[in-house]
Amino acid sequence: MKKILVWDWPVRLGHWLMVGGFIVAWLTSDSETWRLVHVLSGALVVAVAAFRLLWGFIGSRYARFVDFVRGPRAVAGYLGSLLALQPAHHTGHNPAGGWAIVALLGLAILCGLSGWAIYNEVGGHLLEELHEGLAATMLTVVIVHVAGVVSGSLLHDENLVRAMFSGQKSGVPDDAIPSARPLAAVVLLAWVGAAGWWLAS
Numbered sequence: 609m610k611k612i613l614v615w616d617w618p619v620r621l622g623h624w625l626m627v628g629g630f631i632v633a634w635l636t637s638d639s640e641t642w643r644l645v646h647v648l649s650g651a652l653v654v655a656v657a658a659f660r661l662l663w664g665f666i667g668s669r670y671a672r673f674v675d676f677v678r679g680p681r682a683v684a685g686y687l688g689s690l691l692a693l694q695p696a697h698h699t700g701h702n703p704a705g706g707w708a709i710v711a712l713l714g715l716a717i718l719c720g721l722s723g724w725a726i727y728n729e730v731g732g733h734l735l736e737e738l739h740e741g742l743a744a745t746m747l748t749v750v751i752v753h754v755a756g757v758v759s760g761s762l763l764h765d766e767n768l769v770r771a772m773f774s775g776q777k778s779g780v781p782d783d784a785i786p787s788a789r790p791l792a793a794v795v796l797l798a799w800v801g802a803a804g805w806w807l808a809s
């Protein structure tokens with residue numbers, strides 16, 4: 609096993625943009641003064657999630673949904689190995705983490721769409737309740753996600769958070785992705801910038 613490139617630039621940049629956007633949106637959710645910041649940070653999360661959905665089909669090997677969205681048997685097998693404190697090593701996302709990722713992306717889009725409707729004064733109190741419920745569910749999944757990352761890091765003796773920055777994980781050299789796809793990350797930034805500019809103007 610060597611350190612090999614697993615996460616391309618769009619995956620890494622998108623992840624940390626989503627983390628930042630989620631934290632700011634959460635912290636500003638109750639304030640009238642910070643309303644525009646809340647809307648813009650929420651929009652950032654949605655714009656990245658929408659890009660990530662597309663990247664899940666056209667991105668590099670470990671970014672693709674086919675690589676990490678697995679059936680119930682694979683999930684149960686992984687969770688079993690986790691409970692036995694001998695989790696199976698996956699070069700990309702593990703099967704349980706894969707579903708947390710799908711849930712986070714789905715919730716981000718739904719939460720953003722409901723927020724957008726509220727911002728445009730469509731729907732009433734019920735929609736606000738829905739938006740808050742989706743955000744609370746998202747926070748719960750984020751907590752489970754981070755707990756999974758921490759436990760996975762400890763059990764595999766591999767710092768997964770650092771890997772989300774460096775892009776590198778342990779693996780066989782033949783399994784490395786050939787390119788970090790930096791140009792696609794520039795497209796992601798342009799897309800996020802355009803979405804923010806459109807919303808603020």
Ligand code: HEM
Binds near residue numbers: 701770
């Ligand atoms: C400080 C809090 C967080 C930390 C430390 C963290 C860490 C990580 C790590 C290490 C991975 C890679 C997991 C693996 O190796 O399989 C990951 C993946 C992911 N995380 Fe987080 N995460 C955090 C918060 C969030 C939040 C708030 C969101 C969504 C709003 C999120 C969404 C995702 C997604 C979508 C992926 C998949 C990455 C991809 O394939 O594009 N994370 N996270």
